[in-house]
Amino acid sequence: MSGSELDKGYVAQGVEQRWYDFWEKEKLFAASEEGHGRPGYSIVIPPPNVTGMLHMGHALNITLQDILCRYRRLCGDNVLWVPGTDHAGIATQNVVEKKLMAEGTDRHALGRQAFIDRVWAWRKEYGGTIIRQLKRLGASCDWDRERFTMDDGLSRAVREVFVRLHREGLIYRGEYLINWCPRCHTAIADIEVTYDERQGALYHIHYPFEDGSQGLVVATTRPETMLGDTAVAVNPDDERYAHAKGRKVLLPLTGRTIPVIEDRYVDTAFGTGALKVTPAHDPNDFELGRVHGLDTIKVIDDRGFMTEAAGDRFAGLERFACRKAVVAALEAEGLLVKVEDYTHSVGTCYRCQTVIEPNLSKQWFVAVKPLAEKAIEAVAQGRTRIVPDTWTKTYYEWMNNIRDWCVSRQIWWGHQIPAWYCQACGEVIVAEETPTACTACNSTDLVQESDVLDTWFSSALWPFSTLGWPDRTRLLETFYPTSVLVTGFDILFFWVARMLMMGLHFMKEIPFHDVYIHALVRDEEGKKMSKSTGNVIDPIDxxxxxxxxxxxxxxxxxxxxxxxxxxxxxxxxxxxxxxxxxxxxxxxxxxxxxxxxxxxxxxxxxxxxxxxxxxxxxxxxxxxxxxxxxxxxxxxxxxxxxxxxxxxxxxxxxxxxxxxxxxxxxxxxxxxxxxxxxxxxxxxxxxxxxxxxxxxxxxxxxxxxxxxxxxxxxxxxxxxxDVDAESRMALVIDVVTGIRNVRGEMNIPPSKNLDVVVHVADETVHRHLEEQQEMIINLARLASFSIAPSGEKPGHAAVSVVGEALVYVLLEGVIDFAAELARIEKELAKVEKELDGVTRKLSNSGFLEKAPASVVDAVKATSGELTEKQAKLKAAHERIRAFV
The missing domain is CATH 1.10.730.10 (Isoleucyl-tRNA Synthetase; Domain 1)
Structure with a gap:
């Protein structure tokens, strides 16, 4: 193709696919394991969910990574950009379960293995959509090295990590209060809970002393959980409740008696200063219960319905329906003191937005404190740098207050936990390979743990598992640690922190030198894009x-x-x-x-x-x-x-x-x-x-x-x-710009050649202008251009000051001054009329309060534009009036 064969206009359609096919065919995205003396540069893609479709957040993230990779290739580096997708345990299982529901069946009817086979089949048919979309955007990933968090190599890495952490005492199984999603029917991690401010109520409830006398009033936002109370707590320094210490109260609606305990955890300023304690349904109450040896009574089940422990009146009710029933019963028995409007933070599942339920459950946990300490140190020492640095403080705050990570999920799609329970003696066997007999009693009656690992567990290994670990591959030696991770701030804790912890523990080295945190892509008014508000911009469109x-x-x-x-x-x-x-x-x-x-x-x-x-x-x-x-x-x-x-x-x-x-x-x-x-x-x-x-x-x-x-x-x-060339050309540009400004202000058409006279005393500037006289005449479209050290100001000339030079544009015979004044005055009157209307609108408090912010901003922008135009017209009017 020659230059003359370039089409008159550039049309992206057709061109883009043709060149992307060419790049792939020629293996231009491929990295070399050997390097051949070239510096290594590597990035692992934040793996999008296999269920995903390209959105603007992806588009930004992938564009920035692609820029870095293409730039480093042009700099001569040996670039590896590892692509891949995440199996997205809960999200993918939900998609396939919906398909089964439409077929009139469910996963339980199929059985575990048949269901998993269906998920793999779905992934084969639909799971490549987002990869194809990344290619449309131009992503120059090394596609021959594409990975999937459930492929054989990564699954092997997951098992080895789980087993090693268990042997080191960093993975354990225990009964704790976890975040439970009644919609997804699984445990979710603390950082998978999204908190929203919601309008609710604070219910003040009377708990009489066991002898029926006036007791304590407690305040709660969740009256349905009182059915599982096992104590009321007061602060030992709170004199209001000195008379209640060591006594028992009657738990309303249940007939049970529960103790009044003392603990300095109780906030005397919240509610009434008396706290109902429900160890099975509140994380803080759970800790109080452990300290004081309280019973745990689970009154809400995994589906969000009340259990038999809630009593005959309430068993089987949905939790929020139970709230209404409990409030009505309390009111009927005269135990509801008052109800106040109350705004509070409500935790929801970040996937489905269902209100989460703290749930007492036996789960698998990672003890993260020892791992977090090394990850904090790596950032503090500058071995891994977070850009922009403003996110470093947030990282420290979260890591210093980190809690053990619940990694078990009650679903089928994912890495099944490599633990087996002996049905004969109860031994728990954790192993990389499936055991054939119990290590304690030699029984062969073994059942594997049904739970799978949290999706983020396998993602935490991504920077080294994708490079071949646990084998010491050439790829791992060449490209680990990776150069930079490009990601959004929303997974700084979900993913980035965990990769740091796992990389430092298993590789004894940071997983990446830099973490670049990009911002959100919002709509033109600064609002977050969402389907519900209808402001989504589809990158493929x-x-x-x-x-x-x-x-x-x-x-x-x-x-x-x-x-x-x-x-x-x-x-x-x-x-x-x-x-x-x-x-x-x-x-x-x-x-x-x-x-x-x-x-x-x-x-x-x-x-x-x-x-x-x-x-x-x-x-x-x-x-x-x-x-x-x-x-x-x-x-x-x-x-x-x-x-x-x-x-x-x-x-x-x-x-x-x-x-x-x-x-x-x-x-x-x-x-x-x-x-x-x-x-x-x-x-x-x-x-x-x-x-x-x-x-x-x-x-x-x-x-x-x-x-x-x-x-x-x-x-x-x-x-x-070339400093000299830049200085000389800057003078030419300034002179030409000055002449063009006069042309614009005086409404002189570009086709009209002008005469210009320059007065400048500086000999160097004089010489430079003479040398570039032809260029100035060409660029400014002049009939003549003359230079003199000084002289009288020419008559009927507009002047532009360029440094020490006075550039006179001769206007005699070029402009009809009277006609131009009339034109400007007419236009000025029109602008001032429009500006007056806009100003009155902006001074109207009713408009400012009632109109949408976008409308107000648009009117303000119009005001600014009209004000600027008014100023320019006035300046032109003054300049021309001097010639009349």
Whole structure:
């Protein structure tokens, strides 16, 4: 393909698939286990759920990782980007169970193995959707090394880790209070609980003394749990309850008596200062119960219904229906003192949003304190760095207050816990391989634990299990520790902290040097995207409409550290214009450049040529520095500024006389050579962010070979920074800009050639302007351009001050001053009328209070635009009035 064969406009559809197929076929994403002297650079993808579909959070995450990988390849590194998916235990099981329900059956009817077979079949048919979508986005993963958390290698790693931790006493089984989801029918970890502020009630209930006399009043938000109370606690320093110490009270509605205990845990300021203690249904009460040796009575079952222990009146009721029944019964018996409105934090399952139920259950736990200490130390010592650093404090707070990790889940899809129970003697056998007999009594009557491991357990091993551990593979030696982990803040604790703990424990080394935490992608008003609010922007729809490159550049341009992205289609469309700008610049360049140039750009080229080479060098350094420090938006900003403003707006315009041969064949050839190098290197700098269009142009550019992915980010060396050329060109740009501003303010059409006189006393500036006189005439579209050390101000001239130079634009015969004044006054009156209406609206308190925030913001933006326009019109009016 030659330059002349580039289509008139860039159309992403078709181009993107063609180049992605080419990259895959040529194995351009593949890493080398040997390295051959190249530095190793590795990233493991945060494995999306096998049930997942690409959303904007994924799109941002994958784009940033892909930028880093493509950039490091261009820098000569041996890059391994490991892709894969997570088996997503609960989510995947729910999907398949819904399908079974539609067929009129369920997993229990199928049996465990048949159900698991169905899940594998579902995964084979539907589980690759998100991988295909990642490819649409341009993800340059080493797909030959794709992993799945349930594949044989990772399953082997999971078993070994579980068994070793158990042998070391870091995994144990015990009966504790855990978070239980009645909808998912499984335990969930503390960090899988989402807390929402909800409007509820605080119920004040009278607990009489056992002799029937006036007793204590307790306050609770969950009156249904009182049926399982085994004590009332007061603070020993609370004088209000000195008379109650050592006594017993009657538990309302049950006929049981329970003791009044003393503990300084009790907050005297909450409620009445008397605390009902329900060890089986509250984590803090559970700890109180252990300290004071209280009974545990479970009154809510795994489905969220009341048990027989709740009593005949309430057994079988759904928990929230029971709450109403208990309140009604208390009121009927005169034991409900009062009910207050109360806002409190309610824990819900992060997967299905069901209110979680603290549940007394025998589960498997990881004792994480010893593991957490090393992970805290690794970050404190700087061995692993969290970027931006603001998240480091959050990391420490969570890790310093970490609780043991409940890793057992009561589902079938996942890694079945490698523990077996002897039915003869009760021995528990934990082993990597299935045992044939009990190690204690030699019985063969063994039953494997039915629970599976928490999905995050296998994910915690991801940085080393995906590289072949527990075998000491060449891949592991070459690429572990990985270079950086790119992830969202929401899984800093779910995943990042656990990978640090497991990596340090089993590899004796950190799993990654850097953790880059990216922000959320929100809608244009800053709201979180959700299907319920209807503000979701589907990345695949965007790719179909605007192309992957436009989406990638938009996300990158707004990916500032610590700042959420406000995304809208208009912004994506705006960056599609940037893609088209690059395309058109390439088409123009290749109309003039008909061959490649192996030799570096000439050092003795014209001023504009030297200047653009210097600006290219600056863009290269700025982009590299930004990517090296994860300032993705700065990289996009530097490239946008260079391409749109410096290359297209200035250099290509300045180079046209040379390219058209007006300054001789020698200069024409030099400019062609510079233009080829600049376009070639610009494509390379842009490639990590917009890979498809750069590959397309690269193959059309004469003199290029192979894929752009094989190019070098450092380019051909160039001429480096040229301070002299930049200083001289800056003077030209300032003068031309000053003339263009006058043209705009005076409403002078671009086609009208102007006469300009410059007064400047500085001999150096005078000489520079004389040398670049032809360039200024060309760029500013002038009829004449004369320079003098000083002189009288020309009549009817608008002046622009550029440093010590006075640039006079002669207006005699160019403008009908009276007509222009009339035009400005008419437009000014219209603007002021509109501004008055907007101002009155913004001063109306009713509007500000009742109108949606988006509407108010839009009116404020209109006010700002009209105010700015008013100021410009007034300035133009004053300037022209001076000539009348």
């Amino acid at each position: 965007i790719i179909n409409t605007y192309g992957a490159d436009a989406l990638r550049f938009t996300l990158t341009a707004f990916a500032a550290q610590g700042r959420d992205i406000k995304l809208s289609e208009s912004r994506i469309e705006g960056y599609r214009h940037f893609i088209n700008k690059l395309w058109n610049a390439a088409r123009f360049a290749m109309m003039h450049v008909d061959r490649g140039y192996e030799e570096p750009p000439p050092a003795n080229a014209g001023l504009a040529d030297r200047w653009i080479l210097s600006r290219l060098d600056n863009a290269r350094k700025s982009t590299a520095d930004a990517l090296d420090t994860y300032r993705f938006n700065d990289a996009a900003g530097a490239l946008y500024q260079f391409v749109w403003h410096e290359l297209c707006d200035w250099y290509l315009e300045a180079a046209k006389p040379d390219l058209y041969g007006k300054n001789g064949e020698e200069q024409k050839e030099k400019t062609k050579q510079v233009l080829w190098h600049v376009l070639r290197d610009t494509l390379v700098l842009l490639h990590p962010i917009i890979p498809f269009v750069t590959e397309e142009i690269w193959h059309a550019l004469p003199g290029t070979q192979g894929s752009i992915m094989k190019a070098s980010f450092s380019g051909a060396g160039g001429t480096g920074s």
